[in-house]
Amino acid sequence: MLSLQFIRENPALVAKAIADKNVALDLDALLRLDTEVRAAKSEVDELRRQRNAISDGFKTADPADRPALGAKAKAIGAEISAIETGLAEKGDALNALMLRLPGIPWNGAPIGPDESFNTVVRQEGAVPAFDFEPRDHVALIEMNDWADLGRITQVSGSRQYCLKGRLALLEQALMFWAQQKLAGEGFTLMTVPALARPSAFFATGHFPGHEEEAYEIPKDELYLAGTGEIALTSLHSGEIIEADKLPILYAGYSPCFRREAGSAGRDVRGLLRLHQFYKLEQYVICEDDDAVSAEWHARLLANAETLLKDLEIPYQVVETSTGDMGLGKYRMNDIESWVPSLGKYRETHSCSTLHDWQARRANLRWRDGERKVRFVHTLNNTALASPRILVPLLENHQQADGRVRLPKALQGLMGGEFL
Structure with a gap:
C-alpha cells in the first residue's frame, strides 16, 4: 500500500x-x-x-x-x-x-506486461551432457519405486504426491540441511501454520486479487496459505519494533497449499506444480532504508544460490519484469533451475523486496534513533521448496543405470553416494 x-x-x-x-x-x-x-x-x-x-x-x-x-x-x-x-x-x-494500488517498481526492472519480458542476468553451473538417453524425474521415480504418484490420486485427486523410501527420506533431509545452513547465516528457524485469517492474506497483498488461488475453510473463517510469508508478515502486526531489534531474520518452514487456479494443462506430469508442498522461506524485516534493503536482497539471493551450488544444480538468475513481479514488489529476481527432460530452466526460487508497501498493510513499524515511528521494509525469498526441487535434483544427477548420484553436500546425511 x-x-x-x-x-x-x-x-x-x-x-x-x-x-x-x-x-x-x-x-x-x-x-x-x-x-x-x-x-x-x-x-x-x-x-x-x-x-x-x-x-x-x-x-x-x-x-x-x-x-x-x-x-x-x-x-x-x-x-x-x-x-x-x-x-x-x-x-x-x-x-x-x-488495496489494489501497486508498489513503485525498481528503475532497473524490465518493463513489460508478463514473464516474456523477464531478462536473464546470468547463468551458473554447467548443463549436464549425458552419454545416454536421460529419463525424466517421473521415469526415475517409477524405476526406483520412490513414490505412489498414481495411487494417491484415488485418495486426493490430481496434482498430489506421495513419496516413499529413500526419496521420502531425501525430502526431509533436504529441508533439515537447508535449515541448518540458514541457521548458520543468523536466521531464526520458525515453524509456522498453513492456516491463516483473511487479514493475514490482506497484510501480505495476496488479497484482494488472488482469492481463487487459496483454499478456503469458511466454517472457521480461515484459508490455507501458499507460503510461510503470510504468517511471518503478520507475526509482528501492530507492533513498534525498537531499532536495536532490527533486522529480524526468519527462516520459516511450513506446509503450503495452492489451488493452482488457471494452470489447467500446465505441468500435469510429476512434481512441478502441485496443490500441497513444503517450503522454507527466508524472511527479513529491516529499517526503511533503500540501501539496507538492497543489501538484504543481495544476501537472500546469495543464500539461495549457495544452496543450489551445493546441490550441484545448474541455474540462471532472472530479473523479473514489472508485469510479472506482482502488485507490491519493488524488485524481484527468480532463480530457474535446469530441467534436462524439458531442455530448459524452470523457476525454483523467488527473491522479492517490497519496501514499505507490505508493512503499511500489515501495520509493521519501527522506532528510529530519533524516536520517530516509521514503517519497516520487508523482503522474502524461497530457500527451498519441495517436491519441486527434487525435479532438477533427480534429473541432473541421474546415471545411465537409473540410479541418482547425490551431491557431496547430502551424502553424509543420506549415508552414501547414491540415493
Missing part, C-alpha cells in the same frame, strides 16, 4: 507504476474519492465546531433563545449523521482502491 500523501504528491509516478505493472485501476477515480473524503471530513469538523459552540453557549443563552438553539444543534447533528453515512461509503470505496 502507498500513503495517500505520496499518491497526491506523485500522481505521475503512481500512474506509471499502474501502467508498468499492467494493473486495471482508475487513479483519477481514486484521487476524486480522496478529495471528496477530505472535503467531507472537513465539513463534519466544521459542523461539530458549530454544534460545540452552541452547546458551550447554551447555559448562558437567554431562555427564550434556547429552543431555537436546541433545534439548530439537533439539525446540525442530523446533517453530521447524513454526511458520515456517505463518508463511510466513500471511505470504503477509497480503501478498496488503495
Whole structure:
C-alpha cells in the first residue's frame, strides 16, 4: 500500500507504476474519492465546531433563545449523521482502491506486461551432457519405486504426491540441511501454520486479487496459505519494533497449499506444480532504508544460490519484469533451475523486496534513533521448496543405470553416494 500523501504528491509516478505493472485501476477515480473524503471530513469538523459552540453557549443563552438553539444543534447533528453515512461509503470505496494500488517498481526492472519480458542476468553451473538417453524425474521415480504418484490420486485427486523410501527420506533431509545452513547465516528457524485469517492474506497483498488461488475453510473463517510469508508478515502486526531489534531474520518452514487456479494443462506430469508442498522461506524485516534493503536482497539471493551450488544444480538468475513481479514488489529476481527432460530452466526460487508497501498493510513499524515511528521494509525469498526441487535434483544427477548420484553436500546425511 502507498500513503495517500505520496499518491497526491506523485500522481505521475503512481500512474506509471499502474501502467508498468499492467494493473486495471482508475487513479483519477481514486484521487476524486480522496478529495471528496477530505472535503467531507472537513465539513463534519466544521459542523461539530458549530454544534460545540452552541452547546458551550447554551447555559448562558437567554431562555427564550434556547429552543431555537436546541433545534439548530439537533439539525446540525442530523446533517453530521447524513454526511458520515456517505463518508463511510466513500471511505470504503477509497480503501478498496488503495488495496489494489501497486508498489513503485525498481528503475532497473524490465518493463513489460508478463514473464516474456523477464531478462536473464546470468547463468551458473554447467548443463549436464549425458552419454545416454536421460529419463525424466517421473521415469526415475517409477524405476526406483520412490513414490505412489498414481495411487494417491484415488485418495486426493490430481496434482498430489506421495513419496516413499529413500526419496521420502531425501525430502526431509533436504529441508533439515537447508535449515541448518540458514541457521548458520543468523536466521531464526520458525515453524509456522498453513492456516491463516483473511487479514493475514490482506497484510501480505495476496488479497484482494488472488482469492481463487487459496483454499478456503469458511466454517472457521480461515484459508490455507501458499507460503510461510503470510504468517511471518503478520507475526509482528501492530507492533513498534525498537531499532536495536532490527533486522529480524526468519527462516520459516511450513506446509503450503495452492489451488493452482488457471494452470489447467500446465505441468500435469510429476512434481512441478502441485496443490500441497513444503517450503522454507527466508524472511527479513529491516529499517526503511533503500540501501539496507538492497543489501538484504543481495544476501537472500546469495543464500539461495549457495544452496543450489551445493546441490550441484545448474541455474540462471532472472530479473523479473514489472508485469510479472506482482502488485507490491519493488524488485524481484527468480532463480530457474535446469530441467534436462524439458531442455530448459524452470523457476525454483523467488527473491522479492517490497519496501514499505507490505508493512503499511500489515501495520509493521519501527522506532528510529530519533524516536520517530516509521514503517519497516520487508523482503522474502524461497530457500527451498519441495517436491519441486527434487525435479532438477533427480534429473541432473541421474546415471545411465537409473540410479541418482547425490551431491557431496547430502551424502553424509543420506549415508552414501547414491540415493
